[in-house]
Amino acid sequence: MHKKLESLRNIPKIGDLIGCSDNDFGIVVNTYDRGDGTDTLMVSVKWHSGRVLTDPWDAQSFTNECDLFWIMSRI
8 A cells, every 4th residue: 555655646746846857847737648558657847948848757867767757846
């Protein structure tokens, strides 16, 4: 049960503030399943620059192979 709760804490929700490994931050505006049978969560984020971009939530940084995104603050 504890593992399930921990994994739910790491799933972004609309309105969450997230950080990116390139030192940018943004607000989650949409989340959805990719729909290709892989259970990949896609996240659309309005970044500080004003652009809205969509990427897989489990994406990894090319520079250090760590998580590309993380939740900074929840609504």
